[in-house]
Amino acid sequence: MELSTTREDHLIAWLTALAVAIHLIEAALPSPLPGVKPGLANVITIVVLMRFGWRTAAWVSLLRVLVSGLLLGTFLSPTFALSLGGALCSVAILWLALQLGRGGFGPVGYSVLAALAHMTGQFGIAYTLFIPHPGLLHLLPVLLTLALLFGTTSGILARSMLKGFDNA
Amino acid sequence: MRDWLTKADMLLLLFVTGLVVWLYVAIWGADTAALEVEIWSRGERVQTLPLAEDRLLSVAGVLGDSHIEIKHAEARFVDSPCSNKLCVLHGALRHAGETTACLPNQVSLRILGRDPRYDAINF
Known part of the structure; x- marks a missing residue:
């Protein structure tokens, strides 16, 4: 039996591989705070979203989490739950932004939304499943500030990448 | 600037920054006065x-x-x-x-x- 693949399947596979590579490199970087990472793989999600639409972006984002989890050995661990929760939230908010924004947002807007949703989702999971302590709430504004900064940075990077495609 | 941020992006950034500032006030300023x-x-x-x-x-x-x-x-x-x-x-x-x-x-x-x-x- 031969599995027939579409052009979209190949596209998703290639882009996911790219996102996984970025995710793995980032995982090797030490982080001062657990859960705080620049989230550079987000750049790929945003570029894919702007180029190929939400469907492809959602595939790439969720497959990236799955494959990275398998490769890093965190599959089905708390880290994986946080990663998946964050990715689901950001994919959901991107869908919402596309519906409500009617194409009004640019890469920076989408990236900021995705980063904040990712952080909020992660925080929600950490709070409800792992550390239901009110003291954790004090971290939320700090984490969201970082998400805002990293989201903006990723957005600017995504824009540069898209610009590069246009010129190529 | 227009090239980097759309109008919606700018509004979003303003709103989100406001939201984060509000969270700092709401969460860190919460009444913990000891009685x-x-x-x-x-x-x-x-x-x-x-x-x-x-x-x-x-x-x-x-x-x-x-x-x-x-x-x-x-x-x-x-x-x-x-x-x-x-x-x-x-x-x-x-x-x-x-x-x-x-x-x-x-x-x-x-x-x-x-x-x-x-x-x-x-x-």
Whole structure:
């Protein structure tokens, strides 16, 4: 039996591989705070979203989490739950932004939304499943500030990448 | 600038920045004012005292008397008949929800605020 693949399947596979590579490199970087990472793989999600639409972006984002989890050995661990929760939230908010924004947002807007949703989702999971302590709430504004900064940075990077495609 | 950010992006950034600032105020500025101190000994609440009145008191524990000081709206162990004096070293309690204890003597302090706050929740 031969599995027939579409052009979209190949596209998703290639882009996911790219996102996984970025995710793995980032995982090797030490982080001062657990859960705080620049989230550079987000750049790929945003570029894919702007180029190929939400469907492809959602595939790439969720497959990236799955494959990275398998490769890093965190599959089905708390880290994986946080990663998946964050990715689901950001994919959901991107869908919402596309519906409500009617194409009004640019890469920076989408990236900021995705980063904040990712952080909020992660925080929600950490709070409800792992550390239901009110003291954790004090971290939320700090984490969201970082998400805002990293989201903006990723957005600017995504824009540069898209610009590069246009010129190529 | 227009090239980098669309109008919607700018509005979003403004809104989100405002939201984060509001969160700082709402979460970090929450009322944790300490009002009273609860003193427990051998598993029972011995007394509840307002932090507004300065005083020194001794509470009988298993090993002997623990000396507790309430001063400048803070409560602390001054001395206790234990060997390691962890309760004394813990220092003064000033926020609602804070606790400290002298375990060998079975005496503990707990600061109460307006709303009772949980110190831990488990499922």
